[in-house]
Amino acid sequence: MEMKKFAVISGFLGAGKTTAMMALTRYCCEHGGKAAMISNDLGEGVMLADHKLAQLGGCRALQITDECICFCLDLLAERLEACFAEGCELVVSDIPGFGVGALEHVYHGLAGNCPGRFELAPFTVLIEPHHAKLLRLEQAGDMGTILDAQLKEADLIVLSKLDLPDEAERAEELAWLAQRYPQAEILPLSAATGEGLDRLALALREGKASLRHPDIDYDADDLQGAMGSLSEYYLQYRALVCCGDFDGNAYLRELAEAIRAAIGGAGFELPHGKLLAWGPEGDYGKADILGVDRPVELPQRFTRHCTDLAVLLNASAVCPDGTLDRLIGEAVKEISARYQLELTIFKKDHFGLGEQDE
Ligand SMILES: Nc1nc2c(ncn2[C@@H]2O[C@H](COP(=O)(O)OP(=O)(O)O)[C@@H](O)[C@H]2O)c(=O)[nH]1
Numbered sequence: 519m520e521m522k523k524f525a526v527i528s529g530f531l532g533a534g535k536t537t538a539m540m541a542l543t544r545y546c547c548e549h550g551g552k553a554a555m556i557s558n559d560l561g562e563g564v565m566l567a568d569h570k571l572a573q574l575g576g577c578r579a580l581q582i583t584d585e586c587i588c589f590c591l592d593l594l595a596e597r598l599e600a601c602f603a604e605g606c607e608l609v610v611s612d613i614p615g616f617g618v619g620a621l622e623h624v625y626h627g628l629a630g631n632c633p634g635r636f637e638l639a640p641f642t643v644l645i646e647p648h649h650a651k652l653l654r655l656e657q658a659g660d661m662g663t664i665l666d667a668q669l670k671e672a673d674l675i676v677l678s679k680l681d682l683p684d685e686a687e688r689a690e691e692l693a694w695l696a697q698r699y700p701q702a703e704i705l706p707l708s709a710a711t712g713e714g715l716d717r718l719a720l721a722l723r724e725g726k727a728s729l730r731h732p733d734i735d736y737d738a739d740d741l742q743g744a745m746g747s748l749s750e751y752y753l754q755y756r757a758l759v760c761c762g763d764f765d766g767n768a769y770l771r772e773l774a775e776a777i778r779a780a781i782g783g784a785g786f787e788l789p790h791g792k793l794l795a796w797g798p799e800g801d802y803g804k805a806d807i808l809g810v811d812r813p814v815e816l817p818q819r820f821t822r823h824c825t826d827l828a829v830l831l832n833a834s835a836v837c838p839d840g841t842l843d844r845l846i847g848e849a850v851k852e853i854s855a856r857y858q859l860e861l862t863i864f865k866k867d868h869f870g871l872g873e874q875d876e
């Protein structure tokens with residue numbers, strides 16, 4: 519029987535969803551299957567950094583912007599049909615913001631609206647060891663409320679980035695997750711090394727969504743408050759050096775560090791900031807900010823010096839929208855001037871999630 523499987527990959531900002539979806543689609547394609555990934559975020563008419571990254575990485579990728587897939591099920595179903603018509607057996611999508619509520623909206627929505635058109639794979643939630651540890655030790659603060667709600671929705675919990683912790687820590691987090699969230703299957707994964715991709719692919723292809731209704735008070739003040747305090751920022755620009763060339767890796771790192779310092783210095787949090795840049799010949803680099811207290815990561819580096827870059831900057835911050843716009847705008851200006859880059863802004867969109875529904 520032909521398989522038409524769809525899975526939502528939920529999880530906290532920076533948990534490793536995009537990296538895992540890219541590794542998974544590649545793994546499936548290398549093992550005789552066909553899979554596609556959808557990057558979903560809220561920027562209006564923008565190119566998402568995650569989507570561009572997936573394209574640069576050679577993945578079968580599509581994006582849905584402007585709206586959460588929770589609220590555009592017809593569009594989602596249409597895109598899924600197109601992927602399945604092309605021969606895909608598995609399609610995975612992430613979810614904007616914190617993703618809490620996607621089980622109800624997307625899974626129960628699709629099950630109710632288009633029964634039998636495709637099969638729902640286990641509802642999957644990624645958590646990184648750093649967050650699992652904070653949650654276990656009850657040191658996650660407001661984030662703990664969100665992490666716990668996400669994990670309660672899961673049919674499948676994936677402990678990601680398992681190349682980072684040592685053996686004892688891995689075992690401790692896996693055991694604790696299994697005991698605390700007994701409704702879910704728990705899988706270890708390192709998208710970086712490929713460890714666990716086989717089991718994840720199998721679990722999604724063979725497994726089924728439980729379509730439970732977990733005991734979560736979605737209207738609770740702490741959950742709504744935490745989700746509403748998030749602001750989203752999207753910027754697309756071209757950076758052209760005025761003479762000679764420049765070190766694109768150093769530029770991305772300095773810019774990410776300046777943004778992190780500005781937001782942290784103003785007393786706010788930046789759970790995930792992404793800077794993706796590519797040159798006319800396809801060379802590309804990426805910098806990630808995963809919190810104001812964590813070091814900037816460069817998971818992808820330029821191999822040559824740069825002269826002309828297209829840049830995508832996406833950030834999700836616990837910070838008022840206007841302040842976020844000002845702080846990022848100043849950092850981009852200052853660091854770009856230091857590298858003698860002339861900027862052309864193509865697109866900017868930013869908003870607070872708390873204000874969006876009003
Ligand atoms: N060491 C390591 N880092 C990872 C792994 N997966 C993701 N990351 C890094 O974690 C950061 C956030 O990953 P991303 O996939 O963008 O997270 P998302 O926000 O959940 O989509 C990036 O810097 C990734 O390179 C992994 O398996 N191992």
Ligand SMILES: [Mg+2]
Pocket residue numbers: 535536537568612
């Ligand atoms: Mg992502």
